[in-house]
Amino acid sequence: MDKEQTLHGAGLGLRREMLDEVLSHSPDVVSFYEVAPENWIPLGGKYAKKFRQLTEQHSFTTHGLSLSIGSPAALDVDFVKQVKAFLDLHNISVYSEHLSYCSGEGHMYDLMPIPFTEDAVAHVVSRVKTVQDIIERPLVLENVSYYAAPGQQLSEIEFTNAVLEGADCELLLDVNNIYVNSINHGYDAETFLAALPTHRIRYGHIAGHYNEDVDLIVDTHGADVITPVWQLLQKAYEIHGVFPTLLERDFNIPPLSELAKEVKLIKKQQSEAMSNPKVCYG
Template identity: 65%
Template sequence: MNESFGHVGLGLRREMLDDILNCAPNTVDFYEVAPENWMTLGGRFAKQFAQLTEQHDFVCHGLSLSLGSSDPLDTKFIADLKTFFKQHNVKCYSEHLSYCSGNGHMYDLMPIPFTEEAVKHTAKRIAEVQERLDRRIAVENVSYYAAPGQEMSELDFTLAVLQEADCDLLLDINNIYVNSINHSYDAMSFLAAMPTERIVYGHIAGHYEEAKDLLVDTHGADVCDPVWALLQKAYEVHGLFPTLLERDFNIPPLNLLLTEVQQIHQAQALHQKLQRGIA
């Protein structure tokens, strides 16, 4: 069962290690890492990471489990994950609702066909992962740029997988916004349809505007105003949930990243004030 953690998080990158070890920001309640990037590290990085996981709450967001693939699940990798999670007291594990392998690793997150057959196939694999890890996992609604073999909507596919697998949800606010622009659907309708009881935490990030009708989910820019507004709507609809800032490229100094972390705090505080009727 997933353990509880704080309200506001930050994606940890190696270049942040020294700053955080020297003076951990008190505005960050938990950190997220891709386990693939840390499981095999030794030396200084491994010692620094262990020091941080002893002092702070951590969650893991995977990159290579390839839940939608037709390739067999990598059971050795899953066993290694289980050991890593126990070693570092990882509070929650999530993966992308996508795949990244097919007769070899493709090093990219590919969209699962939105079909009934894919729902059953993916849900069965998620259930097996949960059984092998002996914990619930969360799947993330992903950004996508094409929908090969589509028989149902992204919304219906996502809801069906969550129900069939009986797993949790990592709610990515930026991905909803990006997909709503790229595929011309209503972001609020998608957001409102997500099952509140399955949300374990959320992501917020920036993207790149290739064109007015083509956004690319890069995690390489500041969060834009429409995505901040959608986060506020998410709290209105689903209540407060832990929310984490992702930044993978063009990473600014930590003090600048923390201004966006503070914006998450402000959004949560505003929601609480509105709930109390004093705003």
């Protein structure tokens, strides 16, 4: 059975500092892991050997950081080819990235919002098709959190759906990002959620964030998931069916046993949604 067939249930983002602990005892509740290819492609020696052990034992997906799909700069084709080799080596079928950009005249360390315009849709669609031709897999794009919308002509949902449809690619549904954007930009999170195309959802993300002010939330992945986000995840399952869902934690990382408790909550919500005969398992 290949990796695509086994991507199900609840997952966890794997950080390098977790490597030895996961190798010695992977929590039973974790159905799959996710890594950023950029953090592992350059590694050789013991790290490469240990990571290969894990990918032979567990299902993996990837979530990139530097594809910069919306950048005005030329697409880094050599980098995409490196990603393809990494995916093939570890038998990973899923490569996801952010619907944003992080490079122009140089590389930035923040994800910048792509202008919500028709021209930007055409630009991104063309680049996504090139990436998909190289990696020989669908590219999975994540709806991202953003804090400004320069030159906006389309709504966020119009832009997102136009890219997904035009490129015929897949969606990484980030529930926390929908919640964050709904507060920061004053829209209804459930309405946005319902407007996403069910058939394009490959898997989902859930994470914590930081409340800067009553109407400003920063997407940090550095805290526990809050109740309204858990509730929005449950609504996502009701609307779109149960899809594989992964817990992201990038900062203030607690012990693996604590992370496993939140992963267990994802599985609990999936099980509760499955008890509804109108909800299917994805």
